[in-house]
Amino acid sequence: MKTKTTNSNIAPGGRLLRHGFTLVELLVVIGIISILAGMILPALGKAKDSAKQAQAKSEMQNISGAVRAYEAEYSRFPIPSQI
Secondary structure, eight states: OOOOOOOTTBOTTSOBOOOSOOHHHHHHHHHHHHHHHHHHHHHHHHHHHHHHHHHHHHHHHHHHHHHHHHHHHHSSOOOGGGO
């Protein structure tokens, strides 16, 4: 008795079925990713600028605190060459 074997990769006409993505599908996905990246990059730039401003503000507060501590200890402000 002969048993029929089935192979899921062969179509009824004997053609080989391919389980992959077409070029159009890949191009659509690449296009969508590009659009999303284009929308996200400006927001990241703004966040980076905001972080730089926060860091500069923190550094200015540290310098201000150091100058006030110097003035409290020596009863005068430091001369510019000492800063």
